[in-house]
Amino acid sequence: xxxxxxxxxxxxxxxxxxxxxxxAVLGGLFLFMTFVQGGQTLFHTAKDEMEERAILNSLGRKWxxxxxxxxxxxxxxxxxxxxxxxxxxxxAYWVWMLILFAFVLQAVAYEYxxxxxxxxxxxxxxxxxxxxxxxxxxxxxxxxxxxFTGSNFSYDPVTKVLHWGVAKDGINLRGLEAAIDFKHxxxxxxxxxVLVFAAARILGALWLINDVDNNExxxxxxxxxxxxxxxxxxxxxxxxxxxxxxxxxxxxxYNIHDPxxxxxxxxGKYLHNLLAFGALPLITLLVGLVLYVLGVLKSGFxxxxxxxxxxGLGIVLIGIIVFVIAxxxxxxxxxxxxxxxxxxxxxxxxxxxxxxxxxxWVSVAxxxxxxxxxxxxxxxxxxxxxxxxxxxxxxSHAY
Amino acid sequence: MTIDLNMLEWARAQFAMTAxxxxxxxxxxxxxxxxxxxxxxxxxxxxxxEWKEITQFWQTLFAINFALGLSTGIIHEFEFGxxxxxxxxxxxxxxxxxxxxxxxxxxFMEATFAAISFFGWKRVSKGVHLASTxxxxxxxNLSALWILIANGFMQHPSNEFLKxxxxxxxxxxxxxxxxxxxxxxQVKFLHTISAGYTLSSIFVLGISAYYLLRxxxxxxxxxxxxxxxxxxxxxxxxxxxxxxEHAYEVANTQPTKIAAMEGLYxxxxxxxxxxxxxxxxxxxxxxxxxxxAFVFKIEIPKLLSILGKRDPDAYVxxxxxxxxxxxxxxxxxxxxxxxxxxxxRADLRAYHEAKAKGDKAGMExxxxxxxxxxxSDDKLGLKLTKSDLIGYxxxxxxxxxxxxxxxxxxxxxxxxxxVGLGFWFILLFLASWVAIIKGTFENNRLxxxxxxxxxxxxxxxxxxxxxxxxxGRQPWTVFGMLPTAESATPIALQNVxxxxxxxxxxxxxxxxAELKILFTVVKHGPKGAH
Numbered sequence: 001x002x003x004x005x006x007x008x009x010x011x012x013x014x015x016x017x018x019x020x021x022x023x024a025v026l027g028g029l030f031l032f033m034t035f036v037q038g039g040q041t042l043f044h045t046a047k048d049e050m051e052e053r054a055i056l057n058s059l060g061r062k063w064x065x066x067x068x069x070x071x072x073x074x075x076x077x078x079x080x081x082x083x084x085x086x087x088x089x090x091x092a093y094w095v096w097m098l099i100l101f102a103f104v105l106q107a108v109a110y111e112y113x114x115x116x117x118x119x120x121x122x123x124x125x126x127x128x129x130x131x132x133x134x135x136x137x138x139x140x141x142x143x144x145x146x147x148f149t150g151s152n153f154s155y156d157p158v159t160k161v162l163h164w165g166v167a168k169d170g171i172n173l174r175g176l177e178a179a180i181d182f183k184h185x186x187x188x189x190x191x192x193x194v195l196v197f198a199a200a201r202i203l204g205a206l207w208l209i210n211d212v213d214n215n216e217x218x219x220x221x222x223x224x225x226x227x228x229x230x231x232x233x234x235x236x237x238x239x240x241x242x243x244x245x246x247x248x249x250x251x252x253x254y255n256i257h258d259p260x261x262x263x264x265x266x267x268g269k270y271l272h273n274l275l276a277f278g279a280l281p282l283i284t285l286l287v288g289l290v291l292y293v294l295g296v297l298k299s300g301f302x303x304x305x306x307x308x309x310x311x312g313l314g315i316v317l318i319g320i321i322v323f324v325i326a327x328x329x330x331x332x333x334x335x336x337x338x339x340x341x342x343x344x345x346x347x348x349x350x351x352x353x354x355x356x357x358x359x360x361w362v363s364v365a366x367x368x369x370x371x372x373x374x375x376x377x378x379x380x381x382x383x384x385x386x387x388x389x390x391x392x393x394x395x396s397h398a399y
Numbered sequence: 400m401t402i403d404l405n406m407l408e409w410a411r412a413q414f415a416m417t418a419x420x421x422x423x424x425x426x427x428x429x430x431x432x433x434x435x436x437x438x439x440x441x442x443x444x445x446x447x448x449e450w451k452e453i454t455q456f457w458q459t460l461f462a463i464n465f466a467l468g469l470s471t472g473i474i475h476e477f478e479f480g481x482x483x484x485x486x487x488x489x490x491x492x493x494x495x496x497x498x499x500x501x502x503x504x505x506x507f508m509e510a511t512f513a514a515i516s517f518f519g520w521k522r523v524s525k526g527v528h529l530a531s532t533x534x535x536x537x538x539x540n541l542s543a544l545w546i547l548i549a550n551g552f553m554q555h556p557s558n559e560f561l562k563x564x565x566x567x568x569x570x571x572x573x574x575x576x577x578x579x580x581x582x583x584x585q586v587k588f589l590h591t592i593s594a595g596y597t598l599s600s601i602f603v604l605g606i607s608a609y610y611l612l613r614x615x616x617x618x619x620x621x622x623x624x625x626x627x628x629x630x631x632x633x634x635x636x637x638x639x640x641x642x643x644e645h646a647y648e649v650a651n652t653q654p655t656k657i658a659a660m661e662g663l664y665x666x667x668x669x670x671x672x673x674x675x676x677x678x679x680x681x682x683x684x685x686x687x688x689x690x691x692a693f694v695f696k697i698e699i700p701k702l703l704s705i706l707g708k709r710d711p712d713a714y715v716x717x718x719x720x721x722x723x724x725x726x727x728x729x730x731x732x733x734x735x736x737x738x739x740x741x742x743x744r745a746d747l748r749a750y751h752e753a754k755a756k757g758d759k760a761g762m763e764x765x766x767x768x769x770x771x772x773x774x775s776d777d778k779l780g781l782k783l784t785k786s787d788l789i790g791y792x793x794x795x796x797x798x799x800x801x802x803x804x805x806x807x808x809x810x811x812x813x814x815x816x817x818v819g820l821g822f823w824f825i826l827l828f829l830a831s832w833v834a835i836i837k838g839t840f841e842n843n844r845l846x847x848x849x850x851x852x853x854x855x856x857x858x859x860x861x862x863x864x865x866x867x868x869x870x871g872r873q874p875w876t877v878f879g880m881l882p883t884a885e886s887a888t889p890i891a892l893q894n895v896x897x898x899x900x901x902x903x904x905x906x907x908x909x910x911x912a913e914l915k916i917l918f919t920v921v922k923h924g925p926k927g928a929h
Contacts, residue, residue: 061518064510067469072502074476079499082491089477090484090888097898100477101905107470108909111463117919119912158568158751160488162889174894351492352564352571362500369507376511376531383522390521395455397462397517 008259008347015356016346019080020327021320022363026073027144028319031199032312033066038197038204040106040133043126045223053114053391054220056399058211059204060110061380065373067107079359083160083349084334091153091164092175095143102136114399133204134197141196142189146178147326147333148249148270149185154339165338184337188249191241198235199315202228202296206308209299213385221305228300246270246325252335252343263332263343273325281321288317406892407884410482413899417474418869419862420906424468426861429543429592430599430634431461432536435516436529437626443529453623455520456925457603460917462517467913474902482895486876486886493561493572494549497579501545508538543595544588551584554872555652556880563743563786563880565750565769570880583652586645587868593637594864597824598857600631604831605854606921608847617841619925625835632828639821643706649871650707653878654716655803656871659810661703663717664692666725670715672702678811682801683718692807718807722800733791733800739773740792743785790880805873813863813870820860827853 039059046052078085089096105128112118113125152165167177178189205224214221251269254261266272274282291314299307327333332343350356391398435458442450476498479487487494515523515531523531552561560577561570572578607624610616650657657663662678663670664686676696686692704713714728724732746769753761768785775782794803827849834840840847872878876886 061514064469064513065507067473068502068506068510071473071476071506072499074480075495075499075502078476078480078487078491079495082495083488085480085491085495086484086488089480090482090487090890093481093888093890093894093898096477096481097901100474100481101901103473104470104902104905107473108466108912111466112912112916115463115916115919117915119915120908158748159485160568162484164890172891174890351495352567355492355496355572355575358572358575359496359499362496362503365503369503373507373511376515379523379527380514380519393521395520397455397459397520 008257009353012350012353012356013256013347015353015360016080016350017328018360018363019076019350019356020323020333020346022366023073023076023080024320024323024327025316026069026076027323028316030066030069030073031196031315031319032203033062033069034137034196034200035203035207035308035312036063036066037106037133037137038200038202039208040129040204041201042204042208042224042227043130045227046220047223050388050391051217051220053399054212054217054386054388055208056110056113057391058208058386060399062207063106063110067103070103080351080356081344081346081349082351084344086160087153087155087162087344087349088151088334090162092143092146092151092178093164094173095139095175095178099136099139099143102132102139106132106136110399133200137197137200138193141193142178143175144196144322144326145185145189145192147323147335148245148251149178149188150252150335150337150343151175152177152181152184152338153336154342185245185249188242188245191238191245195235195238195242198231198238199292202231202235202300203308203311203315205231206295206299206311210305210308211385213387214305216388225300228296232296232300246274252332252340254330254332254343254345256330256347261345261348263335263340263345265340269331270325273329273331274321276329281324284317285321288314288321290314292318403892404884406890406895407887409892409895409899410887411883413482413895413902414475414478415869416899416906417471417478417902418865420910421468421471421475422862422865423858423910424464424471425543426591426595426598426857427464427602428461428468428539429595430597430630431457431464431602432532432539433596434599434603434627434630435461436532436536437630438623439529439532441626443525449618449622452925453619456619457623458517459920463913463916463920465513467909470909471906481898482888482890483876483886484888486881489569489881489886490552490556490877491569493552493556493570493578496572496575497545497549497552501542501549505538505542505545508534509542512538540592543592547588547591548579548584550868551581551587552578553875553877554587554868555581555583555648556877557581558783558787563789565747565766565786568747568751570877583648586641586648589641590638590645590864593634593641594857594861596634597631597638598861600627600634600828601824601850601853601857603627604631604828605850605852608850609921610924611841612844612847612851616924621835621841624831624840628828628832628835628840631824632832635821635824635828639825642818642821646706647709650703650715653871655718655721655805656810657703657707658716658718658721659805659807659871660814660867662692662696662807662811663689663703663715664719664807665689666714666716666720666728666730668704668714669701669712670703670707671698671700672706673697673811673815674699675815676811678807680806680808683722683804684800686719689717718804722803733794733803736788736791737794739785739788740790740794742792743769743789744792746785747789788879790875790877790882793882793885802874805871810867810871813866817860817863817867820856820863823853824857824860 036059043052043055046055109125109128113122152167154163155161164174166172167181178186180186205228209221209224249270250265250267252263253266253269254263292311295307295311295314298304298310327346332345334344336342390396435454438450438454438457442454512531512534515528516535519528560574562573564571604624604627607620610620661673664683665688673696677694679692679694681692701711703715705711707715716730720730722733724730746765750762750765753765770784770786772782772784830846831840834843834846874883876883
């Protein structure tokens, strides 16, 4: 397959590919940062107040970064693929609203949880964090699942005004049908949800093992290693289902050279995508998986506290490949099973060439931003792990 | 498109609620981030522990507020998609870009350096910490810049930086630089950030005055008040100056909004400003003189013409003129605008029908008419094509022309309350600043009491300012281009109602929690702040 399209504007096409890769990288980085969400489901591993505050303070310094990555992920999709923004957010209304709600609740929980007179009590804020970590992750995973299984929508070919279909018994579930409509791949969406949740939870435990002083909190570290082991089994099951799905699923496809962009179904489409470009996506995916498992082995089964860096890099690679095979190589990244030709591709849903060019210039800032984030991260980290002394220090803005 | 009007009102209410709630926290962040940076700079320069305590106390209050500001901010980004999906498609090519830039340039700066500023007191050097506090403030204010560029586009979608693309049936960006430098966006940005500085200065001044009234933390309160009064005085004067500039931009880009702000039904040469008044809510066509549109009013002659047009005798059109037209001043009637808009929409349809049939000539003809010039001014170098007026094509019912302008009373009151409060803030800061210089502030109980009572007022002023801008923009989401009714997601009413109450419940609970936590910290005072 030749890469450069010869019937459509090549520059515009390359920009669309470039922005899809940016979306993929942001998606991968976001998946890494979900160690915050995963960590939020681990408060029960703390057996005393100090252990709990260690978890709270460790995650409380990073949640804003995860949050901001999600915001930028949304912003990049808006700027680069506005039709997706319109159709998916407006269509799968409840999925996105619930995800949003889970993140709104999270944002205040850290700051308010241990403050006096916080009205609803510590337990409620802890529940908000838990809710964000479970519901937020499962729904986000399932939403990405629909990038492969498709959704129930069509739109007016001229005005692009959305129509979201009724899934069941005359009730329009606005996206939630993705979890119950097994004819249209709910099993795959749910497996993706569980996979993202389990992966985040393992990352959360790996992060805490790294960030909390191992000598001062030996029992907490031990219990966290236990969580990793148990969660790893769930992760492997969900992963097996997802991989099975990719290999066997009848995917969605179109020809990038076709100016009309006619969408059709193709057996084994996602397997073909994994094997495209000299199987580079497959190799990257395998490297990612190996790194992720290596991190789990090091810090879950072994006694190292460096596992997060291996699993973290691993999940970034895995995340990138998930988006790459969902949207590149002539694949509609947001397919519609209700009306095949309404499916969204990076070509039919993108911003204008001019806007993408401008945004491409702006994206030059990304390495710089990444640079200072890493620098700040390093500055904060080099003073050592979180200790009891720091948590108790009234001058440290500890939670 | 069939949009349930009831649903539309709920969708608007939801957006208004989230925006209003979000905007309680935004101006505070904009100003407080700088005040904290000022305090920390003094600490680093003098090396005195008491300034560190001052910095950390105000930073604690800042952080409590920052969390809620962040969490309510994300709702908007998503709500554009969930509740305003048609809007997101039709103008996403222009509107999405500043939002993405905001994420890359501003939000990461905010989030990253907030981590050092809040948690890094003992983890990094003094210099790095101070720099981080400043970068947090700059990042916050940059995010305001980008979102107000996006908002500026909604207020004034000039064909200098966009055009309506017939091929994709949406607006596309043509000049990014002109989008970000357009005066409407720039004055909006300056007006908003300086309002934020004023708001947070009053907060610091008021709480300091509260301590002085109770003879508690006297040294702390005097120092804090001195910085706040100076910053507040400069900012509140700047708000008024740039507010005047802002009104000038509105007068020249959104005539319906400026007319509603002043309750101007019938256009006048040398138009006055209504200093005080009670406007009636009347259909514009029934009004024959501006006097009958008010229950009572006190005017300042010619001021609207001076402020809006920089000429005491200039003509300012009223709502009625904007409906029936006024040939003497070159104002087109709504019926003419609606006619041109309808033709543009017909061209759009014809183009796509021809395209479906493969009729190249038909496509070209439709396109030529779509972009044909309907008005031009060679002196100003401006021109309008049919495509620029496509939004007016949605106003089919010219028999109900009042749908073309915002309701007068809410816009009038919002604007006047905001302006009135703005002048009060200048007086308050001036008096406080003079008293502080003379050393009498500490014992001036009246001034202290006024400062305490004034603490909630800037929130009222900023909320009303926001309402002036956004209710005043109605019935458009993008002024003159996309009506609000054509922007919403086609969705059943119950979904919007349910999410409305979901967020309302969260906001009420979290809002109460925020205030209680804030009051508790203030009551404990600087020493027991952490």
